[in-house]
Amino acid sequence: MTERYLVMPRGINVGTHNRVPMAELRSVLADEGYFDVATVLQSGNVILTAASAVPEEVVAAGQQLLSEEFDVNVPCVARTAGQIRAVLDRNPFRGTVTDGSRYLVNFLSEKPDPEAVATLLAEDHNPEAIAIEGTEAFVWTPDGVKAMTLSYAYLEKRLGIVATARNWNTLQKIAAKL
Numbered sequence: 001m002t003e004r005y006l007v008m009p010r011g012i013n014v015g016t017h018n019r020v021p022m023a024e025l026r027s028v029l030a031d032e033g034y035f036d037v038a039t040v041l042q043s044g045n046v047i048l049t050a051a052s053a054v055p056e057e058v059v060a061a062g063q064q065l066l067s068e069e070f071d072v073n074v075p076c077v078a079r080t081a082g083q084i085r086a087v088l089d090r091n092p093f094r095g096t097v098t099d100g101s102r103y104l105v106n107f108l109s110e111k112p113d114p115e116a117v118a119t120l121l122a123e124d125h126n127p128e129a130i131a132i133e134g135t136e137a138f139v140w141t142p143d144g145v146k147a148m149t150l151s152y153a154y155l156e157k158r159l160g161i162v163a164t165a166r167n168w169n170t171l172q173k174i175a176a177k178l
Contacts, residue, residue: 002035003053004081006174007062008107009074010152010164012044018072020044028069032061040174045166047177055080059109075162077107081178088175092131093140100168102144106137106152109162116159125150137163 012020022039025046029037035049050058055078066072079087087105097103117132128150129140137155141148145167152163166174 001053002049002051004036004047004049004178005055005058005078006081006084006178007046007048007058007076007078008164008166009044009046009062009066009072009076010162011074012066012072014043018074020066020070020072025070028065032065038177040177041170043170045170045174047174075109075164077109077162077164079107084171084175084178087136088171090133090136092133092138093129096129097140097168098142100172102141103168104139104141104145104165105168105171106139106155106163106165108135108137108155108159111135112159112161120155120158139165 009020012018022044025044026037026039029046029048033051036047038047039045040047046062052058058078059076062076062078063074066074066076093103111134112132121130121132127142128148130150131138137150139148139150141150152165155161155163
Protein backbone atom coordinates (compact mmCIF):
# COMPACT_ATOMS: atom_id res chain seq x y z
CA MET A 1 0.00 0.00 0.00
CA THR A 2 1.26 3.48 -0.80
CA GLU A 3 0.51 6.70 1.02
CA ARG A 4 0.76 10.37 -0.03
CA TYR A 5 2.67 12.55 2.44
CA LEU A 6 3.67 16.09 3.20
CA VAL A 7 7.15 16.03 4.73
CA MET A 8 8.08 19.25 6.53
CA PRO A 9 11.74 19.76 7.38
CA ARG A 10 12.14 22.65 9.79
CA GLY A 11 14.34 25.55 8.79
CA ILE A 12 15.32 24.58 5.25
CA ASN A 13 16.39 27.47 2.96
CA VAL A 14 15.63 30.13 5.55
CA GLY A 15 18.42 32.65 5.50
CA THR A 16 21.89 31.40 4.59
CA HIS A 17 21.85 28.18 6.62
CA ASN A 18 20.58 24.71 5.70
CA ARG A 19 20.48 25.41 1.97
CA VAL A 20 18.97 22.59 -0.08
CA PRO A 21 18.31 22.97 -3.82
CA MET A 22 14.72 21.84 -4.36
CA ALA A 23 15.36 20.26 -7.79
CA GLU A 24 18.21 18.23 -6.33
CA LEU A 25 16.10 17.22 -3.32
CA ARG A 26 13.32 15.99 -5.63
CA SER A 27 15.85 14.00 -7.66
CA VAL A 28 17.44 12.39 -4.61
CA LEU A 29 14.04 11.43 -3.18
CA ALA A 30 13.02 9.88 -6.50
CA ASP A 31 16.31 7.95 -6.58
CA GLU A 32 15.50 6.67 -3.08
CA GLY A 33 12.25 5.14 -4.32
CA TYR A 34 9.68 7.82 -3.58
CA PHE A 35 7.09 8.58 -6.27
CA ASP A 36 5.40 11.74 -7.56
CA VAL A 37 7.84 13.94 -5.65
CA ALA A 38 7.01 17.65 -5.64
CA THR A 39 8.14 20.61 -3.59
CA VAL A 40 6.07 23.62 -2.63
CA LEU A 41 7.89 26.94 -2.34
CA GLN A 42 11.60 26.96 -1.52
CA SER A 43 11.18 26.16 2.18
CA GLY A 44 11.47 22.40 1.87
CA ASN A 45 7.82 21.39 1.87
CA VAL A 46 7.96 18.03 0.13
CA ILE A 47 4.98 16.11 -1.21
CA LEU A 48 5.67 12.50 -2.08
CA THR A 49 4.20 9.05 -2.32
CA ALA A 50 5.87 6.39 -0.18
CA ALA A 51 5.47 2.65 0.14
CA SER A 52 5.31 3.06 3.92
CA ALA A 53 2.05 3.67 5.73
CA VAL A 54 4.01 4.73 8.84
CA PRO A 55 4.74 8.49 8.98
CA GLU A 56 7.60 7.97 11.47
CA GLU A 57 9.44 5.84 8.88
CA VAL A 58 9.11 8.58 6.28
CA VAL A 59 10.34 11.18 8.79
CA ALA A 60 13.38 9.08 9.74
CA ALA A 61 14.27 8.44 6.10
CA GLY A 62 13.86 12.13 5.23
CA GLN A 63 16.07 13.28 8.10
CA GLN A 64 18.74 10.72 7.18
CA LEU A 65 18.65 11.71 3.51
CA LEU A 66 18.96 15.44 4.32
CA SER A 67 21.92 14.70 6.58
CA GLU A 68 23.75 12.34 4.25
CA GLU A 69 23.10 14.08 0.92
CA PHE A 70 23.03 17.76 1.93
CA ASP A 71 24.76 17.87 5.34
CA VAL A 72 21.60 19.41 6.78
CA ASN A 73 20.53 18.15 10.19
CA VAL A 74 17.04 19.37 10.96
CA PRO A 75 13.98 17.76 12.48
CA CYS A 76 11.18 16.76 10.13
CA VAL A 77 7.49 16.15 10.68
CA ALA A 78 5.23 14.31 8.23
CA ARG A 79 1.49 14.11 7.72
CA THR A 80 -0.56 12.11 5.26
CA ALA A 81 -2.62 13.89 2.63
CA GLY A 82 -5.75 12.96 4.57
CA GLN A 83 -4.34 14.43 7.77
CA ILE A 84 -3.54 17.73 6.02
CA ARG A 85 -7.07 17.93 4.63
CA ALA A 86 -8.47 17.18 8.09
CA VAL A 87 -6.38 20.03 9.57
CA LEU A 88 -7.85 22.45 7.02
CA ASP A 89 -11.36 21.15 7.70
CA ARG A 90 -11.02 21.46 11.51
CA ASN A 91 -9.90 25.10 11.51
CA PRO A 92 -10.70 26.05 15.13
CA PHE A 93 -10.37 29.78 14.34
CA ARG A 94 -12.82 29.80 11.44
CA GLY A 95 -14.55 33.18 11.46
CA THR A 96 -11.79 34.79 13.55
CA VAL A 97 -8.80 34.76 11.22
CA THR A 98 -8.61 37.67 8.81
CA ASP A 99 -5.16 37.02 7.30
CA GLY A 100 -3.93 33.52 6.44
CA SER A 101 -0.29 34.62 6.59
CA ARG A 102 -0.77 35.32 10.31
CA TYR A 103 -2.51 32.04 11.06
CA LEU A 104 -0.11 29.18 11.72
CA VAL A 105 -0.47 25.48 12.20
CA ASN A 106 2.33 23.99 14.25
CA PHE A 107 2.74 20.34 13.39
CA LEU A 108 3.91 18.48 16.48
CA SER A 109 6.05 15.35 16.41
CA GLU A 110 3.71 13.65 18.86
CA LYS A 111 0.68 14.33 21.01
CA PRO A 112 1.86 16.50 23.91
CA ASP A 113 1.28 15.78 27.57
CA PRO A 114 -2.31 16.79 28.46
CA GLU A 115 -1.21 18.55 31.66
CA ALA A 116 1.32 20.67 29.76
CA VAL A 117 -1.35 21.53 27.20
CA ALA A 118 -3.88 22.48 29.91
CA THR A 119 -1.32 24.73 31.63
CA LEU A 120 -0.42 26.45 28.37
CA LEU A 121 -4.04 26.96 27.30
CA ALA A 122 -4.97 28.41 30.72
CA GLU A 123 -2.50 31.28 30.26
CA ASP A 124 -3.35 34.64 28.70
CA HIS A 125 -1.57 35.02 25.35
CA ASN A 126 -3.54 38.06 24.20
CA PRO A 127 -3.64 39.24 21.43
CA GLU A 128 -2.59 35.80 20.18
CA ALA A 129 -4.87 32.80 20.41
CA ILE A 130 -3.99 29.11 20.49
CA ALA A 131 -5.89 25.86 20.13
CA ILE A 132 -4.20 22.49 20.46
CA GLU A 133 -5.93 19.50 18.93
CA GLY A 134 -4.07 16.20 18.91
CA THR A 135 -0.75 16.74 17.15
CA GLU A 136 -1.47 20.24 15.85
CA ALA A 137 -1.31 23.62 17.54
CA PHE A 138 -3.25 26.35 15.73
CA VAL A 139 -1.97 29.86 16.44
CA TRP A 140 -3.68 33.10 15.40
CA THR A 141 -1.24 35.98 15.68
CA PRO A 142 -3.07 39.14 14.57
CA ASP A 143 0.01 41.35 15.04
CA GLY A 144 2.09 39.19 12.69
CA VAL A 145 4.60 36.41 13.03
CA LYS A 146 7.56 38.69 13.77
CA ALA A 147 5.83 39.90 16.94
CA MET A 148 4.46 36.53 18.06
CA THR A 149 5.29 34.82 21.34
CA LEU A 150 3.62 31.46 20.55
CA SER A 151 6.37 30.42 18.13
CA TYR A 152 7.29 26.84 17.33
CA ALA A 153 10.39 27.21 19.57
CA TYR A 154 8.23 28.39 22.47
CA LEU A 155 5.82 25.50 21.96
CA GLU A 156 8.70 23.02 21.78
CA LYS A 157 10.08 24.25 25.07
CA ARG A 158 6.70 24.30 26.82
CA LEU A 159 5.40 20.98 25.46
CA GLY A 160 8.66 19.01 25.18
CA ILE A 161 8.12 17.99 21.53
CA VAL A 162 9.41 18.90 18.05
CA ALA A 163 7.29 21.42 16.15
CA THR A 164 7.35 23.05 12.75
CA ALA A 165 4.91 25.68 11.57
CA ARG A 166 3.25 26.46 8.24
CA ASN A 167 0.93 29.36 7.65
CA TRP A 168 -2.62 28.84 6.46
CA ASN A 169 -1.99 30.20 2.97
CA THR A 170 0.90 27.78 2.45
CA LEU A 171 -1.17 24.85 3.72
CA GLN A 172 -3.89 25.64 1.22
CA LYS A 173 -1.31 25.68 -1.61
CA ILE A 174 0.07 22.36 -0.39
CA ALA A 175 -3.38 20.77 -0.13
CA ALA A 176 -4.10 21.72 -3.72
CA LYS A 177 -1.09 19.63 -4.79
CA LEU A 178 -1.71 16.59 -2.58
